[in-house]
Amino acid sequence: MSRPRWFAVRQELSPLRRRLLGGVAFLLPLLLWSIVSYVPFIWHPNIKVIEPGEVSWMRPGLQIPRADFAKEVATAQAAGVRPPTGERANPIYLPPPHAVGRALYTAFTTAPVLKGDLWLHESLAMSLKTIFWGFLISSAIGVPLGILCGAFVSASRLSEPFVDFVRYMPAPAFGALMVAVLGIHLEPKVAIIVIGTFFQQVLVVANTVRKVDGGLIEAAQTLGAKRRQLVLRVLLPASLPDLYNDLRILLGWAWTYLIVAEVVGVSSGITFFINQQAKYRSFDNVYAAILIIGFIGLATDQVLAFVGERLFVWKNPRPSRVRRFISATMARLLPAAPTEETTPAA
Amino acid sequence: MSTPDPLPEYLRQSPAVAARFAKLKERPVVMEIDRLSRQFPGEHGPVTALRDISLKIHRRELVCVIGPSGCGKSTLIRIIAGLDEPTSGRMLVDGKETSGPSPERGMVFQGYTLFPWRTVKQNVLFGLEMAGRASSEAEADARQWIDLVGLRNFADNYPHQLSGGMKQRVAIARALAPNPRVLLMDEPFGALDAQTRAQMQSHLLEIWRNVDVTILFITHDLDEAILLADRIIVLKANPGEIQEVIEVSVPRPRSLEQLQSPEFQATRRRLDELIHPKLHAPAEHLPITRLTQVGDDVE
Known part of the structure; x- marks a missing residue:
């Protein structure tokens, strides 16, 4: 057999290669960023002044475009005064990786500039609280309603056209209204997340429930299941793993609504932190905060995926290594009864 | 090869088999289907899938329904199960009219x-x-x-x-x-490979022998129907009507060895004539031209 190829149409890769590519997916952007940051002649469009010479308006640390700086040097030389010196630098909005890496730590340890402003961890807690309540309220109504719509055509016809209509209204458009109704603190922000998530949620959940194999419903009916049991004992358990995955994806959407929700009323949470830091031109902190959102999102998703795989064993056609070992041992210890097929198809 | 014995008349029953059927018919009727019809709306007016199906099934009888594809076998069993509504006619189990699905009519589906x-x-x-x-x-x-x-x-x-x-x-x-009073089986072994299917057929007979249940079994496999059934209901398509009811003369207990027995073969031939009449008519000439060059003639 020939060696497995990296690019074969629709062929699975070995686990090693999969993991390798997963790592490279993160390393590649980092590498690009490092090259742009640390190799001067790639970009570095500015000059950072080290020593202003006798140019009166320059200060150390000031950044100016390379062409302007060269002009100043030429003017100074022509006038016979000491020219300024400087080094090539990237714009302030593109800090190098190490600065952002440091900021990931220092952002938590640095007190806010203004007294009364929140520390980073407090801002994050605020954001998580907003997401938590928004997603909880949305799910508490959206999931049952979605299940009803998936189970009963009349429920679906009654609610889905309207839900579909509202879905097209951007959630932030309700910002001013929510502030008027709910005040300027946590409540309107939670409301924006609810509005942004809920309507999608109803449709997605309804669709997932509708995908349940109709044969299961019929089988349950011939076994005596009535309406209530068909919903609670068949549709619900049959769609649970997919519902779980839907909620995982919708939680990601809730995060995108967070950023607009947090500028509604009194700006708060991680968005407030980001805006504040941008105002102080501490872009390393801005990047750090954005990265932290990414980390939280990725981590929650991975944890939820891990939990889901263990929660819904019946959906997982590939038994875990431990499970395989147990069943293999069992098969060896307990010889099958004569009437039994001893080899279930893999 | 010696010339095979001429097959017996497919309806001729040995005394033992005849006695068995006489006893069977004395048992109470578990399920009665009374002039059942089903029409579906079609592009050019309603299409009749089933017309005037009437049938009585006795307690612990095993009845197979067989017919060409599109004859409405599945529609029939779905109506009996209560998963579909008849356009007219009624269904009785133990003398009581049924409505909707119920655990008294258990069902085994082809898709598990x-x-x-x-x-x-x-x-x-x-x-x-x-x-x-x-x-x-x-x-x-x-x-x-x-x-x-x-x-x-x-x-x-x-x-x-x-x-x-x-x-x-x-x-x-x-x-x-x-x-259940009646076990409905809708081509239950249709998705299985030949060997497993044979195992399952003997297994079903074994179960049926040990359980007080009446079975209505839908299949398109002629051998399966003969192997399992007391009576075979042969349907025809367009519209779906009962064409013939055959009391299977193969003695019980049944086994795969009987596939070669004269009673089995006679019944098999009759079913074949009923279900695949085209195969027994002279083949119509298909205008096939030779598309590839062949080196030697194998005909």
């Missing part, structure tokens, strides 16, 4: 339809739970049904861990657990 989130035992328990049976007593019951279909060691496995044949056994145990 096991609940994938439930283990084998939990699948078998489903019908008992729906009937509100106490759990410890129900569990003992479920265990018995699982033993009957020979899956004791797989009681705690999930359906995705089972082979097709095993899945269908679970489906049979699940349908039998609530003690």
